Amino acid sequence: MSTNDKAEPSRRDILYVATGAAAAVATGAAVWPLIAQMNPDASTLALASTEVDIAAVPEGQIVTVKWRGKPVFIRHRTQKEIEREQATPLTDLPDPEPDSKRVKKPEWLVVVGVCTHLGCIPTGHEGEFDGWFCPCHGSTYDVSGRIRSGPAPTNLEVPDYAFLSDTKIKIG
Amino acid sequence: MSGPSKYTPKSAFARWLERRLPILSFMYDSFVAYPTPKNLNYLWTFGMILSFMLVAQIATGVVLAMHYTPEATLAFASVENIMRDVNWGTVLRYAHANGASMFFLAAYIHIFRGMYYGSYKEPRELLWILGVVIFLAMMATGFLGYVLPWGQMSFWAATVITNLFSAIPYVGTAVREWLIGGYSVDNPTLNRFFALHYLLPFVIAAIIGLHVWALHVTGQNNPAGVEVKDEAKDTVPFTPYATMKDAFGLGAFLVLYAWMTFFVPNYLGHPDNYIEANPLVTPPHIVPEWYFLPFYAILRAIPNKLLGVIALFLSIAIAAMLPWLDRSKVKSGSHRPLFRKFYWVFVAVCVGLGYLGAQPAEGVYLWSARILAFYYFLHYVIVLPFLAKYEKTEPVPDSIADAVAAKGGASHA
Numbered sequence: 001m002s003t004n005d006k007a008e009p010s011r012r013d014i015l016y017v018a019t020g021a022a023a024a025v026a027t028g029a030a031v032w033p034l035i036a037q038m039n040p041d042a043s044t045l046a047l048a049s050t051e052v053d054i055a056a057v058p059e060g061q062i063v064t065v066k067w068r069g070k071p072v073f074i075r076h077r078t079q080k081e082i083e084r085e086q087a088t089p090l091t092d093l094p095d096p097e098p099d100s101k102r103v104k105k106p107e108w109l110v111v112v113g114v115c116t117h118l119g120c121i122p123t124g125h126e127g128e129f130d131g132w133f134c135p136c137h138g139s140t141y142d143v144s145g146r147i148r149s150g151p152a153p154t155n156l157e158v159p160d161y162a163f164l165s166d167t168k169i170k171i172g
Numbered sequence: 173m174s175g176p177s178k179y180t181p182k183s184a185f186a187r188w189l190e191r192r193l194p195i196l197s198f199m200y201d202s203f204v205a206y207p208t209p210k211n212l213n214y215l216w217t218f219g220m221i222l223s224f225m226l227v228a229q230i231a232t233g234v235v236l237a238m239h240y241t242p243e244a245t246l247a248f249a250s251v252e253n254i255m256r257d258v259n260w261g262t263v264l265r266y267a268h269a270n271g272a273s274m275f276f277l278a279a280y281i282h283i284f285r286g287m288y289y290g291s292y293k294e295p296r297e298l299l300w301i302l303g304v305v306i307f308l309a310m311m312a313t314g315f316l317g318y319v320l321p322w323g324q325m326s327f328w329a330a331t332v333i334t335n336l337f338s339a340i341p342y343v344g345t346a347v348r349e350w351l352i353g354g355y356s357v358d359n360p361t362l363n364r365f366f367a368l369h370y371l372l373p374f375v376i377a378a379i380i381g382l383h384v385w386a387l388h389v390t391g392q393n394n395p396a397g398v399e400v401k402d403e404a405k406d407t408v409p410f411t412p413y414a415t416m417k418d419a420f421g422l423g424a425f426l427v428l429y430a431w432m433t434f435f436v437p438n439y440l441g442h443p444d445n446y447i448e449a450n451p452l453v454t455p456p457h458i459v460p461e462w463y464f465l466p467f468y469a470i471l472r473a474i475p476n477k478l479l480g481v482i483a484l485f486l487s488i489a490i491a492a493m494l495p496w497l498d499r500s501k502v503k504s505g506s507h508r509p510l511f512r513k514f515y516w517v518f519v520a521v522c523v524g525l526g527y528l529g530a531q532p533a534e535g536v537y538l539w540s541a542r543i544l545a546f547y548y549f550l551h552y553v554i555v556l557p558f559l560a561k562y563e564k565t566e567p568v569p570d571s572i573a574d575a576v577a578a579k580g581g582a583s584h585a
Contacts, residue, residue, distance in 0.1 A: 044354045069356035119335040121454040
C-alpha cells in the first residue's frame with residue numbers, strides 16, 4: 001500500500017466503499033419504519049371532515065364542535081361585533097390580518113379553538129376584547145380570533161371549511 | 173479504583189466463579205473495600221437514596237402495569253379500578269405517585285449538594301454531565317407517567333408540553349404530530365407514552381451505571397473539597413462506614429416517604445386529575461407537578477413562544493456547563509465566603525421560581541418571575557465566572573485528615 005499511495009483506487013477500495021454505502025442505506029431503510037410508525041395513522045387521517053348544522057345558533061352565541069379531536073368554535077357574530085372587527089386598525093395587531101380574510105360570511109366566524117401558544121382551549125366572551133381568553137397563560141383574542149395580547153404568537157387558525165347551504169357548513 | 177483486587181475468595185464455589193466471571197471481586201471492591209473520604213456528611217447519602225428510589229419506582233411501576241390499561245377510553249377507569257378493587261392497589265399507586273415526588277426531592281438535594289461543594293469540578297466533569305442527563309431522563313419519565321391516569325391534568329399537561337415542540341420553526345407542527353401520533357393528544361399518544369414510560373427507567377438505570385462507574389474512577393468529592401492523598405489517613409472502607417450511614421439516611425428519608433404515602437397521599441396532586449380527560453374543556457388553572465414549577469415559571473416569564481421554550485431547555489442544559497462556568501480552583505463552598513452567599517441567593521431564586529410557577533401568569537407574579545428568571549441565568553453566566561476570578565478564598569486544608577482534625581478532632585482524637 002505504502003508504495004503506491006497515489007495510484008488509482010483498487011478493486012478492493014471500491015468494494016470497501018460500496019459495502020459501506022450499502023450498509024448505510026440498509027440501516028436507514030430498517031430504521032425508517034421504526035420512526036415513521038409514530039406519525040398519525042390511517043384511521044386518524046381518515047377523520048378529516050365534519051358537517052355542522054348552524055341554523056340553531058342564535059346571534060351572539062358560540063358553539064363548539066369537535067374536528068380532528070380538536071374543538072372548532074363557530075361564532076354567530078352580532079352586527080356591532082362585525083363592525084368593530086372590520087374597523088380594527090392592522091397596526092394594533094401582533095399578527096396583522098384583516099377581518100375580511102378570516103371569514104367567508106361576516107356573521108359567521110369559524111376558528112380552531114386551540115390557543116396558538118401551547119394548545120389550551122380559550123374561553124369565549126372573555127378577555128379585554130370580548131373574544132376569547134386563554135386561562136393557561138393569559139392570551140387574549142378578539143371576535144375575529146386574532147391574537148391581541150399575551151404569549152400566543154399567531155391568530156387562532158381558520159380551518160378549511162365551506163358553506164354547503166346557508167345553514168350548513170363542512171369543516172375540513 | 174485501580175490496582176489489584178482486595179478480595180480473596182473463601183469458598184470453593186467463589187474460587188470457581190472468580191476464575192470465570194469475577195463478579196464477586198467487582199462487588200467487593202466497589203461496595204465493601206471501596207475507600208470513602210472519612211469526612212462525608214449526610215448529604216452524601218442521597219446517591220444511595222436515589223438508587224433506592226429508582227428500584228422502588230420500578231418495583232411499584234411493574235406491578236401497577238399489571239392492572240393498568242393504556243387505552244384512552246379505559247385508562248381512567250383502570251386507575252380507579254386499581255384504587256378500589258386491586259389488592260393493595262391504593263397503597264401501590266400512592267407509593268408510586270409520591271415516590272416520583274420523593275425521587276425528585278432527593279435528586280434536587282443531590283444536585284444542590286454537588287453545586288455547594290463543587291462536585292462538578294475537575295476531574296468530575298463527566299460525572300456531573302451524566303447526572304444532568306439522568307435528571308433530563310427523570311423529567312421525561314415523570315412527565316410521561318403523569319399522563320397515564322388520563323385525568324384532566326394528565327391530558328392538558330400532555331397537550332401543553334408536546335406543544336413546546338411546535339415552537340420549532342418550520343417543522344414544529346410536523347414534529348408535534350409525529351410525537352403524539354395525531355392532530356391532538358389522543359389514544360395513540362397515551363399508548364406510546366405508556367411504552368416509553370416503561371422503557372425510560374431502564375435507560376436511567378443504565379446511565380446511573382455509567383454515573384457510578386465514573387464516580388468510582390475519580391473517587392468521591394467531600395465537604396473539604398480536597399482530594400484523597402493518603403488512603404490510610406483520609407479514607408474509611410465503604411462497608412461498614414458508608415453502608416451504615418447510607419442506611420440510616422435512607423431510613424430517615426423513608427419516614428417522610430411513608431408519611432406522604434399513608435397520611436397525605438394527595439397533598440402534592442391536583443384534584444382536577446380525578447376528572448377524566450376532556451379534550452373540549454381546559455381546566456381553569458393548569459399547573460405542572462411541583463418538581464417542574466421553576467422551569468415552568470421560566471417558560472411563562474418570556475412573552476415569546478419560541479424564546480420561552482429555548483429558555484426552558486437552556487435553564488437545564490446550562491447546568492451541564494457548570495464545570496467551565498465556575499473555574500475557581502477551590503472546590504468546596506466551605507472555603508469560599510462570597511460564593512456561599514451567592515449560592516444561597518441562587519437557591520432562594522430557584523425556590524422563588526417554583527412558587528411563581530404555581531401562581532397565575534399575570535401582574536406582579538409575572539414580573540417577579542421575569543426578574544428571577546433573569547437572575548437564574550445571571551448566576552451561571554456572570555456571577556460564577558466573576559467569583560472564580562476575583563473572590564478571595566479562605567485557606568484550604570492540606571488533606572481530608574487535617575480537615576477532620578481541625579473540625580474538633582482534638583477532643584475525639
